[in-house]
Amino acid sequence: MDSSEQLKATSFDDLEPFTEVTPALVQKRRSQGRIIFDRFVRNRVALGGAIFLILLFLLCFLGPTVTGHNQPDFQHLTSVSDTFAAPSATFPLGTDDIGRDEFARAMVGGQVSLIVGLLSMVIAIVLGVSIGAFAGFFGGIIDNVLMRITDVVLAVPLYLLLFVISSALTDHSPRSVIFLIAIFGWTTVARLVRGEFIAHREREYVMAARTIGARDLRLMFRHILPNAAGPIIVNATLLIGINIILESVLSFFGFGIQVPFASWGNMISYGQGFLDSDALLVLIPGILIFLTVLSFNLVGDGLRDALDPYMTER
Secondary structure, eight states, X not given: OOHHHHHHHSOHHHXXXXXXXXXXXXXXXXXXXXXXXXXXXXOHHHHHHHHHHXXXXXXXXXXXXXXXXXXXXXXXOSSGGGTTOOOOSSXXXXXXXXXXXXXXXXXXXXXXXXHHHHXXXXXXXXXXXXXXXXHHHHOHHHHHHHHHHHHHHHHSOHXXXXXXXXXXXXXXXXXXXXHHHHTTSOHHHHHHHHHHHHHHTTSHXXXXXXXXXXOHHHIIIIIIHHHTHHHHHHHHHHHXXXXXXXXXXXXXXXXXXXXXXXXXXXXXXXXXXXXXXXXXXXXXXXXXXXXXXXXXXXXXXXXXXXXXXXXXXX
């Protein structure tokens, strides 16, 4: 019996199991993004950190409007008992020494701290990726000059440098603190990106793109950078927490954000004088800083595992 006769002899019933399995197999096929998302979701600790951050952003940016606690600087003084008031239905986190709503101040301070952490991270990532990409891709004298500049910045004590420059050149507004933190926060990113570009610049896909006429900038930012995005995303997540701590330290010692702006750092600085009278003035912003930075670190660890090509299932 030749092949044509064998094909005719094959009944539809014999092929039916394959036709039933095929849609299920097709449905199980997932994109790389879905694989990464599923792996991140299965990390319960990282997922908990992400949920906390989502709730924190909603509370800080929508909370004042939704809850009605939108007067952080208003002094609710009708009697002496309104100062250092305990948490209640009217004031969920109590009041400070002049009757200001601590719940409203915590939300407004969270807005400033989160914005400083996010925007300074974005600027630092842009600077670090640009410097690291040029150093790693071109090598030679460009690499030596850029990396020596990076080493000089890393060699200077960070907090001492920030204190001096902040006291001399900034107006202690959120905008000035964002740029101050960002211009010294790119060094780690630059070294990371440089290493990734050195590892990728001689790969086959880069050589193939070069042979068809791709220019250097296209090779750098169209081909190599997307393949190095995983470590950069993880570092960016961790950098937000680092920047929030930097802002808090600067504000605590009077070199960062100051009145009339509120942040968690200067709330701790203000409340330390009343630690014996009302410890919540220090504990509330301190706990918020701790939980926020911890959550960003947990999310960063989860992203690192989810984006690792050797750990992600195919």
